[in-house]
Amino acid sequence: MTRRTQTHPDVADPRTGAPFFSTWRVGTPERQARAVEAVTHVWERRSWPSAGLLGYHLYTGHDGSTLLHHSQWGTEQAYEAFVRTHRQERNDEIDTAVPGIERLWLGRYRRHRSRERATGDVRVPGLIVTVRIDFEPSATEHRADWADLVLDAVADDPVGHRGLISAHFHLSTDGSHVLNYAEWESVQAYDEAVAAPEKEPWERVRTYPGVRGFTGSRFTHAAGLVPD
Template sequence: MSRRTEQHPDLTDPRAGAPFFSTWRVGTPERQWQTVEAIGRTWERRPWPAGDLLAYHVYVGDDGSTLMHYSQWTGEQAYESFVKVHRQERVDEIDTAVPGIERVGLGRYRRYRSRERAAGDTRTPGQIVTVRVDFESGMEGRREEWVDLVSKAMDGDPKGHAGLVSAHFHLSTDGGHVLNYAEWESGEAYDRALAAPASEAWERVRAYAGMKGSTGSRYEHALGLVPD
């Protein structure tokens, strides 16, 4: 069966060969939490759909309208099998409980590298921040170099990133962008990092050739589902 967990996902799980992120737009804060509960009830009433699904987590956006979904699959084929057999009945039940959900899109990724939680760090992340960085056409091969620059900039700024618990960099399988999933101690800690003066290393990150732009979003972890 499926059961709820309050634990945040382990994004470094080596079994997760196909991490997926998707976004739903539901309109209001009240509907955000109604949808979270509808997802929880729908999944808890059914068997866990496949051993190849490691975990499924839902996040409430600070914008009062969106939900982010993060699922860990062993491979893309396992997800395609789930879509054929199990997905639609879950979608129908959730839509009956909360009509009018807009499913914005699904992103497929591979995790490239992480700044992992330090040994002995027991903090529970108070805010999840995702930053999507888009690259110009033909620049997909330089995304790894850009992520490496970001990692070096973070290592050189321990004070400014004192509130950072971990950061996980994902490359979209379509070659177009990088998605950083970062766990912060709190929203205030993230605000302090944003307000800190930029070092030369961060200026190199921001001026990297081929970058088109970036979009950041803030979330609260709302629901975790794992096999029982």
């Protein structure tokens, strides 16, 4: 069966060979809440669809309009089997409950490296920040090096990032970008880190050759769905 949970996912779970992220635009905070309830209702009424799916999590965007979806698949083949047999009927029921959903994009990834939660750290993330970093086609092979540079900069500045619980860098399978999924203690902790004076390692991150641009979004974890 399927169970709803408020527990955040273990993004670094080594069983996740194919993490997926996608975004829906629903329009208003009220419709965000309705969409979360529609998704969880549809899933809870059905059996867990695949042993290859570890968990599926929903997040409400602080823009009041979007939903982030994060699903943890063991393999892409398991996801493709789900698409063939289960996805459409679920989406149809969700669209009946909340008409007019815009499905903006679906990204397939491989997790590269993480700054994992420290041993004994039991903080519950108050803010999820995703940052998409787009690269020029000629710089695709340097995406992992860029992510490593960021993680080194974070490690060199523990005081400035004390509100950071974890950060997980994913490489898109189409070669176009990096997605960082970061757990922060609170909105205030994140804002303080962003407002701090820029140190030399961050200048190198920001001006790294081949980086086309950064797109950041803020979310709150709304619900998780896991096998019972």
